[in-house]
């Protein structure tokens with residue numbers, strides 16, 4: 001699923017940035033992925049995805 005249409009960034013790209021680079025917020029995400037710099041419509045969804053993936057990751061660590 002595309003999150004940022006302007007820069008062709010998918011939810012998988014964001015998930016990878018969280019799991020592989022420890023991205024925890026939008027500012028850090030922008031250091032790894034170019035998104036949000038054009039129309040900005042993707043910003044809130046990108047933030048939401050980061051938050052969701054962090055919760056997923058911490059649940060996974062508790063179980064594992």
Ligand code: FES
Nearest residue numbers: 004005006039042
């Ligand atoms: S959709 Fe991300 S900047 Fe336009």
